[in-house]
Amino acid sequence: xxxxxxxxxxxxxxxxxxxxxxxLSFTARPGAVTALLGPxxxxxxxxxxxxxxxxxxxxxxxxxxxxDPIGDATELKPRVGVMPQSGGVxxxxxxxxxxxxxxxxxxxxxxxxxxxxxxxxxxAGRTPFRRLSGGQQQRLSLACAVVGRPEIVxxxxxxxxxxxxxxxxxxxxxxxxxxAGVAVILTTHHMEEAERLSxxxxxxxxxxxxxxxxxxxxxxxxxxxxxxTEAPIDVDSLRTALPExxxxxxxxxxxxxxHTVTADDPDDLGPEFLATVTAWCASAGVLAxxxxxxxxxxxxxxxxxxxxxxxx
Amino acid sequence: xxxxxxxxxxxxxxxxxxxxxxxxxxxxxxxGAAPMWRMIAAQARMELRVMLRHGEQFLLTMVxxxxxxxxxxxxxxxxxGEGARVDALTPGILALAIMSTSFTGLAIGTxxxxxxGVLKRLGATPLSRFGLLAAKTLAxxxxxxxxxxxxxxxxxxxxxxxxxxxTGVLAVLVLGLLAxxxxxxxxLLMAGTLRAEATLAGANLVxxxxxxxxxxxxxxxxxxxxxxxxxxxxxITALASGLRxxxxxGALPSAGTFLVLVAxxxxxxxxxxxxxxxx
Numbered sequence: 001x002x003x004x005x006x007x008x009x010x011x012x013x014x015x016x017x018x019x020x021x022x023x024l025s026f027t028a029r030p031g032a033v034t035a036l037l038g039p040x041x042x043x044x045x046x047x048x049x050x051x052x053x054x055x056x057x058x059x060x061x062x063x064x065x066x067x068d069p070i071g072d073a074t075e076l077k078p079r080v081g082v083m084p085q086s087g088g089v090x091x092x093x094x095x096x097x098x099x100x101x102x103x104x105x106x107x108x109x110x111x112x113x114x115x116x117x118x119x120x121x122x123x124a125g126r127t128p129f130r131r132l133s134g135g136q137q138q139r140l141s142l143a144c145a146v147v148g149r150p151e152i153v154x155x156x157x158x159x160x161x162x163x164x165x166x167x168x169x170x171x172x173x174x175x176x177x178x179x180a181g182v183a184v185i186l187t188t189h190h191m192e193e194a195e196r197l198s199x200x201x202x203x204x205x206x207x208x209x210x211x212x213x214x215x216x217x218x219x220x221x222x223x224x225x226x227x228x229t230e231a232p233i234d235v236d237s238l239r240t241a242l243p244e245x246x247x248x249x250x251x252x253x254x255x256x257x258x259h260t261v262t263a264d265d266p267d268d269l270g271p272e273f274l275a276t277v278t279a280w281c282a283s284a285g286v287l288a289x290x291x292x293x294x295x296x297x298x299x300x301x302x303x304x305x306x307x308x309x310x311x312x
Numbered sequence: 313x314x315x316x317x318x319x320x321x322x323x324x325x326x327x328x329x330x331x332x333x334x335x336x337x338x339x340x341x342x343x344g345a346a347p348m349w350r351m352i353a354a355q356a357r358m359e360l361r362v363m364l365r366h367g368e369q370f371l372l373t374m375v376x377x378x379x380x381x382x383x384x385x386x387x388x389x390x391x392x393g394e395g396a397r398v399d400a401l402t403p404g405i406l407a408l409a410i411m412s413t414s415f416t417g418l419a420i421g422t423x424x425x426x427x428x429g430v431l432k433r434l435g436a437t438p439l440s441r442f443g444l445l446a447a448k449t450l451a452x453x454x455x456x457x458x459x460x461x462x463x464x465x466x467x468x469x470x471x472x473x474x475x476x477x478x479t480g481v482l483a484v485l486v487l488g489l490l491a492x493x494x495x496x497x498x499x500l501l502m503a504g505t506l507r508a509e510a511t512l513a514g515a516n517l518v519x520x521x522x523x524x525x526x527x528x529x530x531x532x533x534x535x536x537x538x539x540x541x542x543x544x545x546x547x548i549t550a551l552a553s554g555l556r557x558x559x560x561x562g563a564l565p566s567a568g569t570f571l572v573l574v575a576x577x578x579x580x581x582x583x584x585x586x587x588x589x590x591x
Contacts, residue, residue: 052436053435053436054435054591074440077345077436077437077438078343078344078345078438079341079343080436082433082436084429084433086429087428087429087430087433088428088429088432088433089428089430089433090362090424090425090428091428092362092365092366093358093361093362097358097361098358100354101354101355101358102437104346104350104351105345105346105351105354105437105438105439106343106344106345106346106438107342107343107344107345107346108342108344110338110339114338144433146339148343148437148438149339149340149341149342149343150341150343151343176338176339177339179339180337180338180339180340180341181340181341182339182341
């Protein structure tokens with residue numbers, strides 16, 4: 001068992017009467033990617049900024065590499081890489097010179113030119129920060145976070161607003177960090193990103209952990225059967241045909257009836273379950289279009305655990 | 313130092329998208345801070361480059377002082393005091409140049425760095441706050457050296473004939489450094505407590521007010537006595553009159569001149585260290 005690179009225990013943070021973080025706990029390992037997922041205002045950035053030493057906790061404890069983010073800041077800063085959600089670079093500074101400056105703060109940094117090349121920023125090296133595209137600004141900020149060869153990096157929404165190519169380059173870099181043994185803690189709204197990149201997902205809402213685990217543990221063995229029809233079907237009849245604990249949900253989308261058939265016990269949803277559904281369709285004279293057995297995605301888990309209502 | 317990477321830096325297949333996965337050693341952790349002097353030197357160079365590149369800032373620190381010096385030296389439209397016009401004008405213009413960098417430029421630059429999260433981001437690097445202040449100070453002093461050199465050359469070309477004595481030059485240097493400390497403290501106080509736009513407006517307003525009131529273009533003895541008394545406590549008045557005493561009259565500035573600058577430094581420096589907010 002690795003020792004934790006980051007240990008957050010019962011963290012509490014208030015802003016006036018607003019409770020941003022309400023007793024949040026999780027750990028992150030070296031050589032692993034830990035994703036903090038949550039709706040806007042769930043407390044992700046507050047948590048990260050306390051870990052980075054930018055804010056003081058009102059309760060609980062945070063240990064980064066076994067040290068206190070504020071009390072041991074001098075010892076910790078060379079070992080930690082930070083990518084803020086936006087900004088952090090003077091508007092008039094050029095991309096390459098700013099990365100070189102960040103490199104010069106460290107004892108044995110990565111060659112800035114190589115890092116620019118790997119992130120597709122070489123041609124933008126002489127461009128002032130304010131004239132970089134949003135995606136280029138994000139990648140420069142990411143490069144600044146890793147150029148000092150840190151042991152742990154905090155990336156606050158590293159791929160927000162990136163085009164697919166830039167997102168792939170970022171994912172590639174995050175994978176390389178993990179392979180090299182760096183502890184990566186990132187926040188994201190992007191479910192596919194969390195599912196593909198992370199070893200450990202922590203879903204946060206209202207300032208506390210709702211559920212956590214590996215993407216496999218969270219999406220798990222849970223599956224459902226989905227199909228669509230032009231005409232409505234007899235939902236009750238299908239439900240009675242299913243084994244005990246089967247449910248049918250129907251929605252109307254794009255003028256078609258979409259049906260989702262699930263089993264309470266994930267083990268029940270096997271080949272026989274599918275056969276039961278298709279057999280019922282045959283007997284009822286229903287042509288099941290777009291029929292598929294679908295694994296539950298992280299997005300399903302996210303929406304189930306944090307609710308579907310809009311937040312601002 | 314920046315080339316001490318120990319991985320095979322091969323970027324051979326340039327026609328395919330470069331991937332990082334082929335270079336697993338690249339990100340192997342090797343943390344450590346650079347020596348403090350190297351961090352400060354690097355940050356000071358960056359500050360200097362950003363200052364010199366900034367268009368409005370260049371206008372304020374270089375173009376306007378030179379234009380005022382040349383214009384009012386050659387055209388007789390202003391009562392600048394007795395003696396050759398360039399001799400009377402140059403000390404005040406030098407004072408303006410010192411203020412433009414250590415007050416106006418520093419306040420606006422730092423205000424927007426705070427607004428864009430630069431100060432916060434730098435707070436997460438091994439560069440300490442002391443290191444950042446030291447770097448800013450070095451950059452300000454470097455710009456001022458360039459300004460003073462250019463202005464002195466222009467003034468000499470216009471026939472400037474300063475009264476130079478070793479103690480006078482020493483007094484000029486001490487006044488310049490004290491005034492820089494006073495203006496910088498005031499600049500950081502504004503930049504660290506006000507919104508960036510308020511700092512921008514305020515710093516420009518104070519620049520114009522001090523330019524008009526502070527004995528930059530003409531001695532404050534041209535003012536009515538009560539007003540002369542009132543403006544004598546301004547840092548720009550102390551600096552301009554002190555420089556004029558030393559360079560135009562060959563006399564040592566009064567102790568009060570130094571005291572005014574020390575008082576501004578202490579008060580603003582103390583307030584700034586208490587109230588400055590990094591984000």
